[in-house]
Structures are given as C-alpha cells and as structure tokens.
Amino acid sequence: MTKNNNIFGNLSSDIPAGLVVFLVALPLCLGIALASGAPLFSGIISGVVGGIVVGFLSKSHLSVSGPAAGLTAIVLVAITNFGAFDTFLLAVFIAGVIQIILGFLKAGTISNYFPNNVIEGMLAGIGVIIFLKQIPHAVGYDKDYEGDLAFLQPDGQNTFSEIFSVLGNIHLGVVIMTLVSLIILIVWNKIKFLKDLKLVPAALVAVIVCVLLNQLFINYGGSLAITSDQLVKLPVPQSLDEFKAIFVFPNFSAITNKEVWVVGFTIAVVASIETLLCIEAADRMDVRKRSTDTNNELKAQGIGNIISSLFGGLPMTSVVVRTSANADAGAKTKMASIVHGILLLFSAVTIPFVLNKIPLATLAAVLLMVGYKLANPKIIKHFYERGKYQFIPFIATMLAVVFTDLLKGVMLGIIISIIFILKGNMQRAYAFRKKEYKEGDIIHIDLAQEVSFLNKSAIKSTLASIPEKSKVIINASDTVYIAHDVLDMIKEFKKIRAKEENIQVKLMGFKKAYELENSGEEEKHVFVEHTN
Structure with a gap:
C-alpha cells in the first residue's frame, strides 16, 4: 500500500x-x-x-x-x-x-x-x-440556527433580510x-x-x-x-440515566x-x-x-x-x-x-x-x-x-x-446543459456553407457523423431557405447514421420541391438502402439510410 x-x-x-x-x-x-x-x-x-x-x-x-x-x-x-x-x-x-x-x-x-x-x-x-x-x-x-442553508429561513426571514x-x-x-x-x-x-x-x-x-x-x-x-x-x-447529561436516554x-x-x-x-x-x-x-x-x-x-x-x-x-x-x-x-x-x-x-x-x-x-x-x-x-x-x-x-x-436549494439548483444547471447539448447537436449535425450565393453557385450541405430526429427542424429550415434554380450537393460521406425522419424529408425535397423549383440536387456518400426515384425521369438516384 x-x-x-x-x-x-x-x-x-x-x-x-x-x-x-x-x-x-x-x-x-x-x-x-x-x-x-x-x-x-x-x-x-x-x-x-x-x-x-x-x-x-x-x-x-x-x-x-x-x-x-x-x-x-x-x-x-x-x-x-x-x-x-x-x-x-x-x-x-x-x-x-x-x-x-x-x-x-x-x-x-x-x-x-x-x-x-x-x-x-x-x-x-x-x-x-x-x-x-x-x-x-x-x-x-x-436567531437562525447554525447549519441552515435555505434561502427562506424558519424564523420568517431570508438570507438577505437576516443580514x-x-x-x-x-x-x-x-x-x-x-x-x-x-x-x-x-x-x-x-x-x-x-x-x-x-x-x-x-x-x-x-x-x-x-x-x-x-x-x-x-x-x-x-x-x-x-x-x-x-x-x-x-447538552450535558447530569446523570447516567440521562446519558442512557440519549440512545x-x-x-x-x-x-x-x-x-x-x-x-x-x-x-x-x-x-x-x-x-x-x-x-x-x-x-x-x-x-x-x-x-x-x-x-x-x-x-x-x-x-x-x-x-x-x-x-x-x-x-x-x-x-x-x-x-x-x-x-x-x-x-x-x-x-x-x-x-x-x-x-x-x-x-x-x-x-x-x-x-x-x-x-x-x-x-x-x-x-x-x-x-x-x-x-x-x-x-x-x-x-x-x-x-x-x-x-x-x-x-x-x-x-x-443560493435562492432555492442544492437539488433544485443542480437540476436547473443540468437542464440548461442538456438544452445547450441539444442545440449544439442540432447545429453540428450538418454544415450549411451559407454565403452570399450568386446565381449558378453550388450550395453545399455536409452532414455530420450522426444525424438524429433532433436535427430535423434545423435541416428542414435550411432546405426551405434554398432559392429556386439552385444547385445543391448534400454530402453524407462522413455520416454513419441518419434517422428515417431526416431521410424522408430529403427524399421529399428531391422528388417534389426540387422538381417544382428547378433545383438541381446531388446526393453524395449515401450508401444503398432504398431508391429515391425522380418521377418522369429514367435516372434513379441512390439514397440510403446509414446504420451503426
């Protein structure tokens, strides 16, 4: 030892x-x-x-x-x-x-x-x-007992009013x-x-x-x-009986x-x-x-x-x-x-x-x-x-x-941390190279290693902001997992909105899981869900 x-x-x-x-x-x-x-x-x-x-x-x-x-x-x-x-x-x-x-x-x-x-x-x-x-x-x-950590005290005061x-x-x-x-x-x-x-x-x-x-x-x-x-x-026990009564x-x-x-x-x-x-x-x-x-x-x-x-x-x-x-x-x-x-x-x-x-x-x-x-x-x-x-x-x-107690304070801190984690996760699930695009420029959306349902809202908002007649590359080369919700959303974007607004969409790095067809076109684009 x-x-x-x-x-x-x-x-x-x-x-x-x-x-x-x-x-x-x-x-x-x-x-x-x-x-x-x-x-x-x-x-x-x-x-x-x-x-x-x-x-x-x-x-x-x-x-x-x-x-x-x-x-x-x-x-x-x-x-x-x-x-x-x-x-x-x-x-x-x-x-x-x-x-x-x-x-x-x-x-x-x-x-x-x-x-x-x-x-x-x-x-x-x-x-x-x-x-x-x-x-x-x-x-x-x-007036307040030694060891009290509560903001609201038993004597009717609080930490500041007591001071x-x-x-x-x-x-x-x-x-x-x-x-x-x-x-x-x-x-x-x-x-x-x-x-x-x-x-x-x-x-x-x-x-x-x-x-x-x-x-x-x-x-x-x-x-x-x-x-x-x-x-x-x-307390000072005055007799043996008083001492025994302690226990x-x-x-x-x-x-x-x-x-x-x-x-x-x-x-x-x-x-x-x-x-x-x-x-x-x-x-x-x-x-x-x-x-x-x-x-x-x-x-x-x-x-x-x-x-x-x-x-x-x-x-x-x-x-x-x-x-x-x-x-x-x-x-x-x-x-x-x-x-x-x-x-x-x-x-x-x-x-x-x-x-x-x-x-x-x-x-x-x-x-x-x-x-x-x-x-x-x-x-x-x-x-x-x-x-x-x-x-x-x-x-x-x-x-x-300080104003509530230890457990409530820690719970609030953990909740805020979780919110930041979720927010960070949504932001890091993909990289949207947002610049002042000129007509004819290519828009790149690079997906991260994991894309969960938590990222659906942010990606949906990004796809909705893509202008007409754009060229878009959605790259999943580094991705190992994509949730079904996100896959379905990209599928709908490519099959419906991209066609209606003349947006050219290229999918990169998607492994084969199911086929994403373009109606009226002979070409089939492979669109795949990743699994761990």
Whole structure:
C-alpha cells in the first residue's frame, strides 16, 4: 500500500484537518438536529457515525458525512406526523437498506453524468450561502440556527433580510472575536514558522484565543462578554440515566406502516443524490484528482444510516460544508474524517462543558474563509472566459442554489446543459456553407457523423431557405447514421420541391438502402439510410 492510499501515512496533515472539521461540524450537528425537531444528541450521533463508520467504509479521500441541512424539512415533517422519534428512526433504517440496494444496483454511476460546470456552480453557490449565512453569527445575531442553508429561513426571514436585521443587533465583543479569529486564520499560514506547526491548525488557535478572550471580557470587559446564546450549546447529561436516554432504538413494530416506508424511500433518494453530488465535488477539490467509487459510497452511506438509526441518530449524507472545510484544511486521506468522528464522540461524552465555552463567532470566521474560497471571484471569471455554454449553466446553478436549494439548483444547471447539448447537436449535425450565393453557385450541405430526429427542424429550415434554380450537393460521406425522419424529408425535397423549383440536387456518400426515384425521369438516384 502506497503512502497516498495508506490512511495512516499522512497523519501530520489529516489530524489537524480532522480537528478543524470537528470544530465546524459540532455546531452544525446541533443546529440541524434543532431545526429537525429531533433530540440535540441525535445530530452528534449522526456526525460520529458519519465520521467513523462511513469514513472507514468510504473510498472517498476527502468527503465527510453527517446530518445534512437538505434533509431537515423531510425529518421535521416526518417526526411531527409520526408523533414518535423511534418510529422515524425506523424510516432511517429502511432508507439505509434501500441505499445499500442502490449501491449493488450500481445507481452511483449516475454521478458520471453531472457536468463539471454544474458541480462547480453548486460549490460556488454553497460558498455564497456559507459566507452570507455566517455574517449574522459573526456579529452576534444568532436567531437562525447554525447549519441552515435555505434561502427562506424558519424564523420568517431570508438570507438577505437576516443580514439587514443585524444592523441593530451588533455585539461588539462578538465582532472583536470574529476579527481576531480571521486575523489568526489568515496570518497563520503566511508565517513560515507557524505554518510548520502542522499539528496545530489555525482554527484551534483561534478557538483557544477567543475562549480566553471571552473569559477576559467576563472578568474585566463588562458588556463585551458574550452570552450563552452566542456559545456552542452541547447538552450535558447530569446523570447516567440521562446519558442512557440519549440512545433511542427504532420502533420495528411500525414496519407495516405505509407512511414509514414512504419516508424511508424519500430519505434514501434525497440522501443518495446529495451524497453523489458531494462526492463529485470532493473529487473536484482533491488536488491529487483521485476518483471515488460512487457505488461503494452508496453502500457505505446505507450502512451508516442503519447504524445511526440503531443508536438514535439522524439520517446522513456526504456534506459539502464539512467536506470543503476538510479539503481547505489540507486533508490527504479519509483518516481526517475518521479523526473528526472520534473527536465528536470523545468530546461529547467526556468534556461537553468545555466545548460549551467555544464562541460561535470563531466558528463563523472559519466558515467565512471556507465560503470565500468556494465562491472565489476568480472561479466565476474562469467560467466566464470559457464561453457562454460553460458560463450560463455555471452561473444559473450558482444562483439557483443560493435562492432555492442544492437539488433544485443542480437540476436547473443540468437542464440548461442538456438544452445547450441539444442545440449544439442540432447545429453540428450538418454544415450549411451559407454565403452570399450568386446565381449558378453550388450550395453545399455536409452532414455530420450522426444525424438524429433532433436535427430535423434545423435541416428542414435550411432546405426551405434554398432559392429556386439552385444547385445543391448534400454530402453524407462522413455520416454513419441518419434517422428515417431526416431521410424522408430529403427524399421529399428531391422528388417534389426540387422538381417544382428547378433545383438541381446531388446526393453524395449515401450508401444503398432504398431508391429515391425522380418521377418522369429514367435516372434513379441512390439514397440510403446509414446504420451503426
């Protein structure tokens, strides 16, 4: 096993990266559980299983799994309708089984059909969302839960109105901590001797400094001290019984409930699509350009969801926010994801009171950096310079992800890409040498290798525009397939209109399939359909 594939071969990079992802994932796990109407620890359980179990089983080097913001609406409605969390957990169990089946059916290959510009547009869109969503947290306005990626928020605001709401709610102490954190994050990797301290990531330094800074504010700063609402809020079990109550087992007696199966199938489909999108994004972010077995990933996610449900955890997907933080922190292998899961487990069980001293402002600063790098203006400029067929799907995906959600944004980008493909196919199916023709000039129409029914409209329009008394050569020398619709159209043009308008038509390169006769003429012209 080479060092590149050995998960223990890059610990100097993976341990710090795992630590950064742990710091980012902690409030996200809690926020998503809160928004889902589930117990707060269910988000931590999902993060632990996503990090350790899925991290170990996955073939992805950079992706990190955990509870996903894209599933919050589904989870909230399901828990409300079932009226029992253990019944919902059965739906998660079923979703995991379905994902394993999808893996064996090789459904993961669908990811091969996601265009790169759409994936990059998705990443840029998520970068914009992460950046905008962190602005309120960075100044001390924490009404919306950490981890919300939706444009329309549960508190009745939207991404932009929430930013305007901070104007009268700025907390000076939080702003100071955000600025201190950003300075540390930016400067740390620019000073050589600090950068060489590979096992001490800048995010950890920022957290420690801001925890101490807040303690200083509490003792001497008065109004600069931040409140508990602006700190991480990890539940602290007060007894063994409370700790045992964290773990909930699925209610398998509800297996005959049709609604449970509907929710399970819905979770499986949405979680699988989001995972495949994230895996494609993770491979794009990988500086080594390694590819991931997506069918194996579906199986790993399925096993992860089954185990998560058995311990009382939320459903999970591979998550772009955590994955982006992981790649940005310099992770080399999936050990970073495993380390993040181990840290979540250890800290939640042993030192939750310590974690509750971490300011959300510091974590907001980390995510501001991640968001900026994902939506760097240079990326937008890069796709703009590649032309409209690359830029329009990219920018449409980016904007749609910001104003709707990840799946709708990607779907729009794919639809636009397909339209461009069809348009390009219609344009490239033949070459019409359109110039200022003089009377007596020869018009050349050269057909491409494949001419399908999609090209019928364009070729029909071209034939209709040919003037009377022209000379036309339709050349199929390079063509290997022509659809019946197009053949019939050319046949009708030659037999009827060409005769009526005195247009001389010559067919070249058509192999013999059926004869195209000229009425009243002795000569027969060979006109043939091509087959593969």
